[in-house]
Amino acid sequence: MQEFNQLMSSIDRGEYKPFYLLSGTEPYFIDRLEAKITEKITDEASRSFDYSLFYGKEVEEHQIIETAKRFPLLASHHLVVVREAQHLDKSTDLIADYLSQPQIQTIIVFCFKYKAFDKRKKLYKAAKKLGALLETKTLYDNQVGQWIRDRLQEAQFKIDAKTLQILSEALGNDLSKIEKEIGKLKIVLDDHSQITPELIEKHVGFSKDYNNFELYNAVGKRDFLQCTKIVKYMAENPKNHSLVLTISGFYNFFRKLLLYHGLGDKSKAVSLLGISPYFVRDFEYASKKFSLKQVSKAITLILEADLKSKGVGVKSSNHLHIIQDLLVKIFAA
Structure with missing residues (x-):
């Protein structure tokens, strides 16, 4: 996110580039930068004259170039935004050629979402030379x-x-x-x-008592009754509680508990487990409730449940049945 923050700051300072190549798997940062540039360059009066918006599925490369060559009428720059640029059918070499001698009062924002732009392409090299590049990545x-x-x-x-x-x-x-x-x-x-x-x-419309966080907390305390209450609520509200995410959370919880068991120096738990100091005591307590052997067995059971959630080896991936079965086996391990 450092590159994103730097670009946002430079735009705030009015330091513009003739071309912005924004690509990557996280669309949020691309949308934020597009909105920031639009906000800084145009206003209500100038937008009708000095703002051009295209979509990759609907535009030809030559239309973008012809529009980019126009001079602004009211704003300091003519802003040309190409959304969904990943859908441009043909080569982008003509835009790269235009950038060898760009109209200095035009800014092109190229929004190429859900994948990184090919670094071997002529346009990437042109953008690197005189424009601004951003490759976004989905946060872990x-x-x-x-x-x-x-x-x-x-x-x-x-x-x-x-x-x-x-x-x-x-x-x-x-x-x-x-x-x-x-x-x-x-x-x-x-x-x-x-x-x-x-x-x-x-x-936000999310139960403070019946959620994955409270489920893993109840598991760590070996509170089977509370676990069943939470799982029943979550199964009745599947839109807010993805089975895949619940199982993934189980895996992360027991993986961290396994790491905690293996720590010789428990003071390093925060950095090695990647958790807040607030949650160290939860893992300390859970480690007393689950032996190293039980934790290892739980991870095996979770991986089996993960396969079931994806339809492997079962006729139906019923949320409630899969999680209930997993809990029974973990507590019996």
Whole structure:
């Protein structure tokens, strides 16, 4: 995200490039940069004259170039945005040729989503020489929590580690969805508000008591009754609780518990397990409830459940039955 932040800062300073090649697997950062450039370059009065929007499926390369050669009428620059550029049918070599002598008062923003732009292409080399490049990547699950925390801080909210975990699970790793939900909180809550599980349940629509975070917490305590209550609720609300994500979370929990068992120096748990200091005590407690042998067996059972969730070796991948069966076997191990 360093390159993204640098580009955002340079645009804020009015330091523009004639061409922005934005590509990669995370569309959120591409959309943010496009919106930032549009906001800085155009206003309501100039947009009708100095802003051109194309879509890759509907435009020919020569149309982009002809439009780019126009001079601005009201704004400082003529802004040409090409969305869904990954759908351009033909070569982009003509645009690369245009960039050898670009119209200095035109800015082209090339939004190439869901994959990286081919670095061997002529356009990539031209963009590297005189434009700006950004290749976005989907955040790993262990990066999303920190990203949410940073966005909440920017929005002037406060949140503790446990609530952040619940909110991360509620919002998933769709950064655009996260941005919208934080925007909703900004509307209904005062600045410097403390985000609580109750507020998440009220405004995000996610149970503070029955979720994956609380499920893994109950497993760590070997509280079978609480586990069954949570699983029953989640099975009745499958849209908010993906079976694949639940099983993946089980695997991550027991993998970290396995690592915790193997630590000679438990003070290194935070860095080696990649967890908040707040959660170290949970793994310490769980390690007393599950021996190393039991943890290893649980991981094997989880991998088997993962196959079942994908339809391997079973006639139907019933959410409730698969998780209940997994829990019974883990607690019996």
